[in-house]
Amino acid sequence: ASPSDFLLPEMKERNPWHSPATIIITVIGVIAVVALVTVIVLQNREIPQKYKYGIVMDAGSSHTSLYIYRWPAEKENNTGRVEEMHSCQVAGPGISSYASAPWKAGESLRACMREAEQQVPQRRHQQTPLYLGATAGMRLLSMENSSAAEAVLRAVEESLRGFSFSYQGSRTLRGQEEGAFGWVTINYLDERLGQPRPPGDRPPHQTLLQGLETTGALDLGGASTQISFVSDHFDGSESPDNSMVFRLYGNDYSLYTHSFLCYGKDQALRLALAHQTQDAPVTLLDPCFHPGYEASKDYSAVYDSPCVSSRRPQGAPLNFTHKGAGNFAQCQKVIRSIFNSSSCSHSRCSFNGVFQPPLQGKFGAFSAYYFVMDFLNLTDTSLPLETVKRELARYCSNSWDQVKQQHPAVKVKYLAAYCFSGTYIITLLTDGYNFSSESYSSIKFIKKIRGSDAGWTLGYMLNLTNMIPAEAPDSPPLPQAGYASLVTLMVLVLAVVLLLLALRPRWPCCSQQPQV
Numbered sequence: 001a002s003p004s005d006f007l008l009p010e011m012k013e014r015n016p017w018h019s020p021a022t023i024i025i026t027v028i029g030v031i032a033v034v035a036l037v038t039v040i041v042l043q044n045r046e047i048p049q050k051y052k053y054g055i056v057m058d059a060g061s062s063h064t065s066l067y068i069y070r071w072p073a074e075k076e077n078n079t080g081r082v083e084e085m086h087s088c089q090v091a092g093p094g095i096s097s098y099a100s101a102p103w104k105a106g107e108s109l110r111a112c113m114r115e116a117e118q119q120v121p122q123r124r125h126q127q128t129p130l131y132l133g134a135t136a137g138m139r140l141l142s143m144e145n146s147s148a149a150e151a152v153l154r155a156v157e158e159s160l161r162g163f164s165f166s167y168q169g170s171r172t173l174r175g176q177e178e179g180a181f182g183w184v185t186i187n188y189l190d191e192r193l194g195q196p197r198p199p200g201d202r203p204p205h206q207t208l209l210q211g212l213e214t215t216g217a218l219d220l221g222g223a224s225t226q227i228s229f230v231s232d233h234f235d236g237s238e239s240p241d242n243s244m245v246f247r248l249y250g251n252d253y254s255l256y257t258h259s260f261l262c263y264g265k266d267q268a269l270r271l272a273l274a275h276q277t278q279d280a281p282v283t284l285l286d287p288c289f290h291p292g293y294e295a296s297k298d299y300s301a302v303y304d305s306p307c308v309s310s311r312r313p314q315g316a317p318l319n320f321t322h323k324g325a326g327n328f329a330q331c332q333k334v335i336r337s338i339f340n341s342s343s344c345s346h347s348r349c350s351f352n353g354v355f356q357p358p359l360q361g362k363f364g365a366f367s368a369y370y371f372v373m374d375f376l377n378l379t380d381t382s383l384p385l386e387t388v389k390r391e392l393a394r395y396c397s398n399s400w401d402q403v404k405q406q407h408p409a410v411k412v413k414y415l416a417a418y419c420f421s422g423t424y425i426i427t428l429l430t431d432g433y434n435f436s437s438e439s440y441s442s443i444k445f446i447k448k449i450r451g452s453d454a455g456w457t458l459g460y461m462l463n464l465t466n467m468i469p470a471e472a473p474d475s476p477p478l479p480q481a482g483y484a485s486l487v488t489l490m491v492l493v494l495a496v497v498l499l500l501l502a503l504r505p506r507w508p509c510c511s512q513q514p515q516v
């Protein structure tokens with residue numbers, strides 16, 4: 001016999017699914033589901049993102065670039081997501097080239113500034129900070145003629161004040177700052193500073209990315225070059241000038257950084273030319289230029305830089321004929337001679353008596369490192385160093401006619417110098433910074449990280465706007481939408497349970513025991 005056969009006749013007729021309690025529970029259930037779906041949909045609805053903006057101008061020795069950054073409004077402190085939204089290349093040379101007509105430096109920036117006014121929504125203009133940072137070109141001009149350097153910065157300032165952004169000042173960065181902010185930029189973009197990720201972008205079981213190794217930064221500009229990395233063997237005591245200490249997102253970093261003025265690729269070329277023209281030749285056969293290359297160069301133009309001006313040979317003619325010989329090994333010999341490795345008053349040095357702790361970790365190499373190695377198709381650092389050198393030797397030996405023919409669209413100024421530049425990069429990395437065949441593969445030649453250019457500008461802005469807090473912000477364990485949905489669900493479940501309990505005595509099953 002089935003259990004229902006034992007029920008009293010009146011109990012058989014009362015189907016519990018038709019009782020008022022069941023109906024109420026069902027209605028509540030339906031309401032709960034509808035409410036839950038509504039909450040989830042509303043919480044996760046795509047709402048137009050509101051952004052804040054910041055502008056940094058990088059007044060480099062060879063040219064000026066403008067970068068516009070943006071980040072979700074009201075989120076700058078806890079979920080570091082500042083990204084490059086737009087960049088603009090200023091036409092003409094770097095601002096330090098306008099020493100004799102400073103107003104032209106200010107004038108040159110206007111086109112990019114007008115572009116920035118178009119890019120940033122007008123209602124945000126007044127809250128958008130605008131910074132200009134100058135680097136090695138202005139450092140050299142200050143050494144040469146400090147009043148001209150001041151006049152250039154004043155002219156630039158006057159021009160920038162004329163725009164509707166919140167102008168925050170123009171200044172020349174110290175080499176250490178340039179190196180350190182480049183390091184901050186690449187590690188910030190790589191999310192290696194232990195910054196919390198935005199909700200929804202967080203890997204499960206992970207709230208903070210702590211203890212990640214940082215990436216060293218190698219920046220090769222036109223007039224200076226920077227190396228910055230964290231080393232376990234460096235606490236700053238051996239060489240305080242090379243030390244930058246940060247506390248970011250609750251982690252302490254002791255960074256080694258050095259900027260070599262005059263060792264950017266344009267000034268290094270002058271050093272190499274100066275080295276080869278000490279006996280004032282009329283013709284220079286240069287192994288760092290392609291065979292068949294020939295150009296007339298003014299002695300005064302080559303020696304017109306504080307990096308070489310003191311070495312100008314006595315009694316030199318007005319100009320010399322610069323001819324290429326295209327020999328990588330010879331070129332490397334010339335370049336080695338611009339590094340002084342003979343004296344070191346520290347426990348260890350890179351070159352020119354500058355302290356450098358042992359290299360550590362991975363490195364990101366940007367600016368001219370990237371431009372040059374990308375042109376030479378040598379960005380793949382899994383290639384053995386010997387293969388890279390062999391490729392360079394082959395490239396340097398190509399005739400100038402052949403090179404021009406193969407690259408008709410490339411600026412002749414750059415094209416003529418890729419053999420020198422590639423050889424300089426390899427020599428700087430190995431003889432200068434002591435990268436070995438093995439550690440060479442820890443370098444990555446990079447231009448952008450997640451859409452933002454590698455360079456010092458982003459780090460500079462993050463620092464000046466206090467966008468990287470010293471301590472890690474407390475982040476809620478659940479994203480907002482999940483939190484709201486969960487709370488709603490809990491409340492509804494609780495309501496249903498309470499209701500069920502309240503109605504329990506009137507349930508047919510429970511109010512009467514079946515009679516046998």
Ligand SMILES: O=P(O)(O)OP(=O)(O)OP(=O)(O)OC[C@H]1O[C@@H](n2cnc3c(O)ncnc32)[C@H](O)[C@@H]1O
Pocket residue numbers: 059060061062063094135136137220221222223224225264265266367368371372375414
């Ligand atoms: O940092 P500083 O020293 O002030 O200089 P910069 O900021 O002007 O230097 P960049 O990194 O912009 O460029 C580095 C050098 O690379 C050169 N350069 C830029 N684009 C290049 C390209 O496509 N190919 C080769 N060289 C390039 C440029 O003229 C500089 O000599």
Ligand SMILES: [Ca+2]
Pocket residue numbers: 060061135220221222367
């Ligand atoms: Ca630069």
